[in-house]
Amino acid sequence: xxxxxxxxxxxxxxxGTAAAEGAxxxxxxxxxxxxxxxxxxxxxxxxxxxxxPGLDGIEETETGLRIGALVTNSALAxxxxxxxxxxxxxxxxxxxxxxxxxNRATTAGNLLQRTRCPYFQDPASACNKRVPGSGCPxxxxxxxxxxxxxxxxxxxxxxxxxxxxxxxxxxxxxxIRAAAGTSRRLALPxxxxxxxxxxxxxxxxxxxxxxxxxxxxxxRGGAVQAYRKGARxxxxxxxxxxxxx
Amino acid sequence: MQxxxxxxxxxxxxxxxxxxxxxDALRDHLRLTGSKKGCDHGQCGACTVLMDxxxxxxxxxxxxxxxxxxxxxxxxxxxxxxxxxxxxxxTACDGFQCGYCTPGQIMSATGMLGEAREGWxxxxxxxxxxxxxxxxxxxxxxxxxxxxxxxAYPSIRQAIAKAAAxxxxxxxxxxx
Numbered sequence: 001x002x003x004x005x006x007x008x009x010x011x012x013x014x015x016g017t018a019a020a021e022g023a024x025x026x027x028x029x030x031x032x033x034x035x036x037x038x039x040x041x042x043x044x045x046x047x048x049x050x051x052x053p054g055l056d057g058i059e060e061t062e063t064g065l066r067i068g069a070l071v072t073n074s075a076l077a078x079x080x081x082x083x084x085x086x087x088x089x090x091x092x093x094x095x096x097x098x099x100x101x102x103n104r105a106t107t108a109g110n111l112l113q114r115t116r117c118p119y120f121q122d123p124a125s126a127c128n129k130r131v132p133g134s135g136c137p138x139x140x141x142x143x144x145x146x147x148x149x150x151x152x153x154x155x156x157x158x159x160x161x162x163x164x165x166x167x168x169x170x171x172x173x174x175x176i177r178a179a180a181g182t183s184r185r186l187a188l189p190x191x192x193x194x195x196x197x198x199x200x201x202x203x204x205x206x207x208x209x210x211x212x213x214x215x216x217x218x219x220r221g222g223a224v225q226a227y228r229k230g231a232r233x234x235x236x237x238x239x240x241x242x243x244x245x
Numbered sequence: 246m247q248x249x250x251x252x253x254x255x256x257x258x259x260x261x262x263x264x265x266x267x268x269d270a271l272r273d274h275l276r277l278t279g280s281k282k283g284c285d286h287g288q289c290g291a292c293t294v295l296m297d298x299x300x301x302x303x304x305x306x307x308x309x310x311x312x313x314x315x316x317x318x319x320x321x322x323x324x325x326x327x328x329x330x331x332x333x334x335x336t337a338c339d340g341f342q343c344g345y346c347t348p349g350q351i352m353s354a355t356g357m358l359g360e361a362r363e364g365w366x367x368x369x370x371x372x373x374x375x376x377x378x379x380x381x382x383x384x385x386x387x388x389x390x391x392x393x394x395x396x397a398y399p400s401i402r403q404a405i406a407k408a409a410a411x412x413x414x415x416x417x418x419x420x421x
Contacts, residue, residue, distance in 0.1 A: 006246065006263035006309050030305050033266070034286050046263070048310055074299070078365040083373040094368040098390025099357060101287060103299040104306065 002042040009047050012055075012210065016179040018047040020208030025049050027070055028104040030097075031113040039123050040114075040130060050106075055212060058082075065216045066175070069108035073097070073163065076107060086216060088225035092166035095229045108211035111164055111174070111191065112203065115157035118142055128154045129199040136199075155199030159192065166227060173215045179208030185215065248308050252277065253321030259308070267311045268292045268303035271318060279319035279348045283392070290391030291349040293356070294318050300356025302390075319348035322355065331355055331408045340404035342395030350391050354405045357387045361409070379409045 007023070009015035019025055024043035026032050027050045035041035049055075055070040058079055065086075067076060076082060077093040097105065119125040119138050126134035138146050138156050147158035173185045186204070193201055205211075219225075228242045248259050250267075252275060259274050268285075271277045271294070283291035285304045292303040295317035323329035331351050334340070341347045361383075364375045369386045377383070384402045393401060 001264045004263060006307070008309075026310070029307065029310060030287060030302075033305050033307065037286065046307075048307075050310060051313065074360070074365065078360075078363070083366065087373050090366065090373050091368075094366065094370075098287075098290070099360065099387055100290060100293055100300050100302045100353065100390045101305075103296075103356075104301050 001036045002039060004036075004043050005045040007045065007047050008051060009049060011052055012177055012212065013181065015047055015049045015052060016177060016181070016208050016210055018045070019210060020179040022207075023047040025210065028072070028106045028109050030101050030105045031109065035114060035121070038121060040121055049210070061215070063215070064218045067107050067214045067216065069106060069210070069212050069214075071107045073102040073105040073107070073110060074099070076163075077102065085219045086166075086170055086225070088227050089163070089166040089170065089216075091225075091227040092162040092229075095227060096162040107163075107214055108174075110161050111167075111188070111211065111214070113159075113161060114202075116160045117146055117157040120157060129157060129195070129202075132198070132200045150194040152195045152197065152199070154197055155195030157195065157199065162227070162229060164188065167214065167216070170219070171217045174211050175213040175215060176205065177210050177212045178206065183212070188214075246309065248312050250275070250308065250311060250316060251314070252316045253318060254315075261308055263307065263309055265308045266304055267294070267296075267306040267308050267316070270308035270311075271303060271316075277318050277320050280352075281345055281348060283346070283349075288392070289346070289349075290353055291346050293349040293352040293391065295352060295356055298356075298359065300353050317352075319352055322351065329355070330411050331358075331404065334404040334408045335401070338400045338404035338407065340397060340400040341393075342397050346391060346393045346395075350388070350393065350401055353388060353391045354408070357384075358405070358409055361387070379406065381406070384409075 009018055023045040026046045026048050055068040057068045058071055059066045073093050077090045083090050117138055119127045120129050126137055128136050136155055146156040168188050172188050174188060174191050176184050176186055191203055246263055248261050250257050257275060268280055268282055271280050280294055280303055281291035283289035287302040287305040293300050294303045296314045323332045331354050361377045361379055364377055366373045367383055367386045369382050381402055384405050
């Protein structure tokens with residue numbers, strides 16, 4: 001890993017300021033630390049928000065559920081309300097990673113995890129997402145796990161999250177706090193950009209913005225929910241995922 | 246930077262580079278070499294420890310991030326004189342060959358049995374409603390974050406199944 005500074009913001013205001021000043025936020029770290037070891041990611045400063053209070057609960061709201069950004073993937077999949085009312089979300093989460101990873105991985109971190117495209121993860125390869133303008137060897141290369149829809153000439157990487165597939169289907173919204181302290185809600189599909197000609201720009205988040213929660217609307221009554229994933233092994237990112245409410 | 250870790254009930258102060266992972270802090274700085282470094286990327290599970298009672302990959306946690314948490318390693322689980330239930334069953338069932346993955350397997354199984362007791366479903370659970378029945382397939386799926394290069398999987402699953410069948414309090418003691 002490249003050297004970095006480490007701080008623990010006490011609250012969201014401090015975390016937002018750190019992020020606006022260029023610090024990279026870390027909570028579970030299961031994806032970011034892996035990429036730092038590969039030197040695909042080399043942040044100069046880490047702001048560890050894993051202990052910021054008030055972000056690790058699941059609350060019932062007038063319209064559904066509010067899932068705190070730091071709720072672990074394990075806790076979310078095991079929550080009795082999710083298992084009963086939004087079972088496709090439990091199933092999607094349990095279809096990915098391992099028990100150890102799910103115990104650390106957080107809700108917001110899962111949404112913001114990086115692609116598993118092998119060229120992105122290999123600093124010796126060209127990759128327009130990692131080094132803009134360097135090219136995309138995945139086109140015509142090893143592309144078993146890359147995207148079919150939403151690709152561009154510059155990038156064919158897929159988002160690896162199982163959880164996000166179910167959340168998009170369920171009409172989830174991200175609750176986002178700006179460094180100035182204001183809050184906005186964003187339908188999840190609008191959180192991510194398709195690669196286009198700027199594949200290094202992955203989300204629509206502004207500098208200093210932090211995802212503080214995900215809101216799930218009430219489930220549609222009487223619907224049968226299911227999640228199906230095609231992958232070589234369950235722990236791999238899916239090569240194809242289907243979910244229906 | 247100064248970091249205080251609480252490991253197996255003992256508080257230890259360390260002066261570490263922020264880059265040091267929890268795994269390297271345990272092995273190289275606290276000389277607790279039971280937790281093993283296999284892949285160092287969260288894929289093999291050899292470094293599994295409990296963090297506030299939950300199994301995690303110690304290679305994917307910075308030591309600095311673990312400050313304030315209670316860490317349990319295989320050294321804190323039992324002793325040769327008084328092994329934890331899972332340690333005794335791994336020995337009785339020959340749940341290993343070279344033994345390199347074993348501490349991680351045992352720590353992961355300790356966490357996994359706790360998750361099952363709490364009714365957490367898995368990818369292969371027929372129903373999300375529970376209760377959890379630890380079939381061979383359930384154990385295999387729940388232990389899929391721990392690789393065994395010798396492929397001692399049948400004996401590993403047998404050892405875990407036998408420990409799971411013990412009265413709750415016996416296994417619970419192993420998790421404390």
